Amino acid sequence: MGSDKLTQIPTQEDDPPNPTTALLSFNTTTTHHPPRPITTTLLLVTLLLTTAITLSAALAFAFLFFSSTTAEATSSHTPISHFSRPLQKLTHPVVILVSSDGFRFGYQFKTDTPNIHRLIRNGTEAETGLIPVFPTLTFPNHYSIATGLYPAFHGIINNYFVDPINGDSFNMGSHEPKWWLGEPLWETVANHGLKAATYFWPGSEVHKGSWSCPAKFCMNYNGSVPFEERVDTVLSYFDAPSSEIPVFMTLYFEDPDHQGHQVGPDDPEITDAVARIDRMIGRLIKGLEKRGVFEDVTIIMVGDHGMVGTCDKKLIFLEDLAKWIEIPKEWVQSYSPLLSIRPPSGYSLSDVVAKMNEGLGSGKVSNGDKLKVYLKEELPGRLHFSASERIPPIIGLVEEGFKVEQKGSERKECGGAHGYDNAFFSMRTIFIGHGPQFARGLKVPSFENVQIYNLVTSILNIKGAANNGTSSFPNTVLLPCKSI
Numbered sequence: 001m002g003s004d005k006l007t008q009i010p011t012q013e014d015d016p017p018n019p020t021t022a023l024l025s026f027n028t029t030t031t032h033h034p035p036r037p038i039t040t041t042l043l044l045v046t047l048l049l050t051t052a053i054t055l056s057a058a059l060a061f062a063f064l065f066f067s068s069t070t071a072e073a074t075s076s077h078t079p080i081s082h083f084s085r086p087l088q089k090l091t092h093p094v095v096i097l098v099s100s101d102g103f104r105f106g107y108q109f110k111t112d113t114p115n116i117h118r119l120i121r122n123g124t125e126a127e128t129g130l131i132p133v134f135p136t137l138t139f140p141n142h143y144s145i146a147t148g149l150y151p152a153f154h155g156i157i158n159n160y161f162v163d164p165i166n167g168d169s170f171n172m173g174s175h176e177p178k179w180w181l182g183e184p185l186w187e188t189v190a191n192h193g194l195k196a197a198t199y200f201w202p203g204s205e206v207h208k209g210s211w212s213c214p215a216k217f218c219m220n221y222n223g224s225v226p227f228e229e230r231v232d233t234v235l236s237y238f239d240a241p242s243s244e245i246p247v248f249m250t251l252y253f254e255d256p257d258h259q260g261h262q263v264g265p266d267d268p269e270i271t272d273a274v275a276r277i278d279r280m281i282g283r284l285i286k287g288l289e290k291r292g293v294f295e296d297v298t299i300i301m302v303g304d305h306g307m308v309g310t311c312d313k314k315l316i317f318l319e320d321l322a323k324w325i326e327i328p329k330e331w332v333q334s335y336s337p338l339l340s341i342r343p344p345s346g347y348s349l350s351d352v353v354a355k356m357n358e359g360l361g362s363g364k365v366s367n368g369d370k371l372k373v374y375l376k377e378e379l380p381g382r383l384h385f386s387a388s389e390r391i392p393p394i395i396g397l398v399e400e401g402f403k404v405e406q407k408g409s410e411r412k413e414c415g416g417a418h419g420y421d422n423a424f425f426s427m428r429t430i431f432i433g434h435g436p437q438f439a440r441g442l443k444v445p446s447f448e449n450v451q452i453y454n455l456v457t458s459i460l461n462i463k464g465a466a467n468n469g470t471s472s473f474p475n476t477v478l479l480p481c482k483s484i
């Protein structure tokens with residue numbers, strides 16, 4: 001099956017499209033130019049200037065460093081360590097990966113979130129949020145977090161899609177291993193003979209490698225399970241003897257995505273949902289503290305994507321393109337925000353794209369300038385959204401907050417959506433790492449969620465599978481071990 005095999009995973013290290021250019025640019029630093037004739041005076045002046053610049057830069061850096069560490073010390077009241085902190089009670093590192101679906105970056109300021117802020121204050125945060133992968137949808141992103149792979153490589157290219165090779169349909173209840181490529185964290189952990197526990201996560205019910213979704217440690221998805229019960233079950237794993245405690249656990253909450261779709265990101269319902277998630281984080285912290293393991297356990301709190309408001313005036317109808325080209329609904333695999341189209345064989349794909357864009361750019365199609373259609377190979381490379389047969393050949397990128405529909409209707413609605421270009425700030429979510437290997441009060445620049453896989457395997461000190469993350473990334477975020 002062509003679409004089942006995982007071929008050539010480019011890591012972020014070899015991301016530049018032309019490896020030769022990349023190699024050359026690395027070489028420039030080590031290239032030795034022949035010395036040019038120069039007067040001693042000029043050399044002396046240059047040397048003095050360089051020294052002055054270096055000194056002032058060093059002083060400025062030292063000032064920034066000390067002023068930031070002072071702020072850190074006064075705000076957190078905890079001793080600063082430049083090395084990872086030794087485990088006090090547990091015999092091995094444990095990572096709890098928590099996902100709050102649709103937790104848009106900035107929601108943490110909607111209301112008082114004392115528990116989330118406790119993790120932020122004493123942990124490491126992506127200062128301007130975590131960048132989801134494209135398309136910024138739930139299943140593709142959760143599985144990118146779990147595998148470190150872009151959707152084109154892990155195979156879950158949408159929440160639902162059709163495999164063009166055999167015509168089989170994937171939906172969010174599909175648990176056959178053939179859909180789920182790559183190696184998710186629970187499988188990596190099981191392959192090392194260690195225990196993992198999943199309290200819901202897309203893909204976690206799929207049997208892969210040594211992971212057989214054991215009844216005791218792998219919950220079958222059921223959205224009606226109260227959040228409290230989920231937290232308490234995860235906490236109960238810590239009541240086992242230390243050697244029996246799973247080294248990796250997932251914990252998933254559907255909120256505030258659920259409310260975000262119905263009412264958009266700026267509604268009192270979102271504020272309530274955020275406050276509830278904060279209470280769940282508080283319940284988790286309290287339970288770990290009660291068991292004396294809070295400082296030993298690593299909590300990584302993330303979301304899968306953000307949310308943006310949509311409204312009935314921000315629509316684009318494919319039927320409005322009929323003057324240029326008819327797009328029957330049978331061609332369309334998904335409408336919005338990820339427009340994906342697979343015309344039957346016999347049609348010229350580039351002709352379809354050209355005619356659609358001609359109509360959209362004509363000024364005669366309502367909101368036509370808010371949608372641009374591409375052959376998938378011609379999408380911006382930063383989206384990493386072409387290297388899979390499962391991805392339909394024609395993809396539309398729609399402007400933030402706009403939606404694509406087949407035809408106009410009388411339906412009036414405002415709500416929220418995600419799935420847009422991951423460059424939009426509204427699609428960002430949160431990343432907070434709290435635990436022995438995370439510095440306290442540290443802010444790191446935003447990064448893509450494909451980096452999380454390597455971060456977790458690094459904390460657990462196990463070898464991970466090949467993925468799209470950067471192997472050196474954990475060194476830039478985690479504290480080093482104290483050398484003896």
Ligand SMILES: [Zn+2]
Nearest residue numbers: 101102138304
């Ligand atoms: Zn989601």
